[in-house]
Amino acid sequence: MAATHLPALVYHPCYSELDLPERHRYPITKYRELYQQLLNLNVPASAFTTPNAITADQLQLSHSADYIAALQHGTICPKAMRRIGFPWSATLFSRSLHSLGGGLATAQLAMQHGIAIHLTGGYHHAFANAGSGFCLFNDLVFAAQSMLLQGVDKILIFDLDVHQGDGTAHMLQNEQRIISSSIHCEKNFPSRKQLSDWDVGVSKDCSDSEYLATVAESLDTLIRLHQPELVIYDAGVDCHQDDELGLLNLSSQTIFQRDLLVLSRCYQQNIPVAAVIGGGYQRNITALVQLHLQLFKAAFTVTGSLLASKIKT
Template sequence: MSAVLPPLVYHPCYSELTLPANHRYPIGKYRTLYQRLLALGVPQSAFYLPQAIKAQALELLHEPAYVNALCHGTLDARAMRRIGFPWSPQLIARSLTSLGGTLLCAELALEHGLALHLSGGYHHAFYAEGSGFCLFNDLAFAALSLQQRGIGPIQIFDCDVHQGDGSAALFADNSGIITASLHCEKNFPARKQRSDWDIGLERDCTDQTYLEAVSQSLDTLLRWYQPELVLYDAGVDIHRQDDLGLLNISTAGVLARDTLVLQRCHDAGIPVAAVIGGGYQRDLQALTQVHLQLFKAAFAVQGSALWREIET
């Protein structure tokens, strides 16, 4: 276990994507989050720089024809609209790097007990199509890569407000990778997939109901499956001010959720690789403050005094 700060994974290319004016994806949030962590006193030495994976490596998880078309810019316009981004070389570069980042985060978690990725959570990508701002499924890629190395069972614990439909479909027949999704039921995607564990929450769900669902779900899953690794999607689009969320969770509720997940896994001796997941407030400073709750929780669990520097 890391004595003070957990390893943090980040690459500058995460925010290096030119999008049309008024595009709803807050692409600058990755850089802003990184800068805020540095300003809070996190040393540069805590950050690990990931490498982009080779496109060919994605054939472990995704249809080769889909990977080839997307990487070379020949995917049809309708499929690109479903993804939600205009195609560009920047888009492919940051996507492949983010996949490498989540895999690196998982590897660091196995070594240190906990690691955090300042990106990730692209859980709407299926075998042969992308969706909802997700080209390739980083959580699934990391899980399958590690499973092939003999690690397992692996638990994907997805607390993004949108169901992890791509992850559920990809692992429907893989008993060694357990998918769990706690999401807003009346939200994207309209057509849900069947995870190993699904909790569909009502719109405007508040802190107490939400945290009870997270607590009961996590306790049950850890007891049933005793995973060797938890991949935690700490999406903050559950927040009451999120543009796409539809739940009513406070910033304190986000912190309580993240603390609950990280502390219980820590107490059980189960490594956690966390990704920041979704968050769609247009005010980047406000959005960053909510994403910072994951890091506040992690620093507290690891015993670093830096947790006190982060406001709730």
């Protein structure tokens, strides 16, 4: 794959256009702030693709019709919405369809450009017929299943969010063409873990060097064993030492080294990578966005863009 100097980027304004109660735990404004920071770094607006929403019918590829309809029409029970963690609204449903459309566009662009990054995503706690942990629908699974239909034969979902991708694991338990993997904090949400194809639960006192070694060994092994034609990478930053829900103690430099490791390993082996920014939970949005920018710094480094030097670690 030839270097493009900039990875393909995918963003929609609706990602931050959700009216949540005051002091709600979800940092909904981080997507808009991340987009603005990239523009401030002189990333041209033309580098961004604005995705179309998928349809409710398309969503049945990965989710049950009854569950989709209940969310679409607001008939879902309050207990199920409490498990998701958002108040129901038509805007929430529409935003989710755009997010999944963006995830699919990111996978498609990765096949063309080598690296593509979605400025949201990582909704890995969503199951086929239920949502959980701020996740309504599973964008990782939907994108992977869609890419199978478009001729990709083997896909690796490499999930480094601090929380286990339980929904992803459960949804893919009978799909051998999509490899689910999760490296997460063992003593963290969800309390009931599902069985991925590759699970590593790291301890709360895991050091930076131990964590990076685990990521490298896992990725190298998974690539060697499965020879994926596409990697979908969940680059959650909630494993950072300042995250309020993460429970790990990793430094900002380690987040950058982790992302650089994943992107460079795949790029050097001509394996396209579709990355999503994943989780991150700090009320200090400026600090949180700076952490998410590590993924872009890593991508700019791999593709040879001079913009990499403008992002602090």
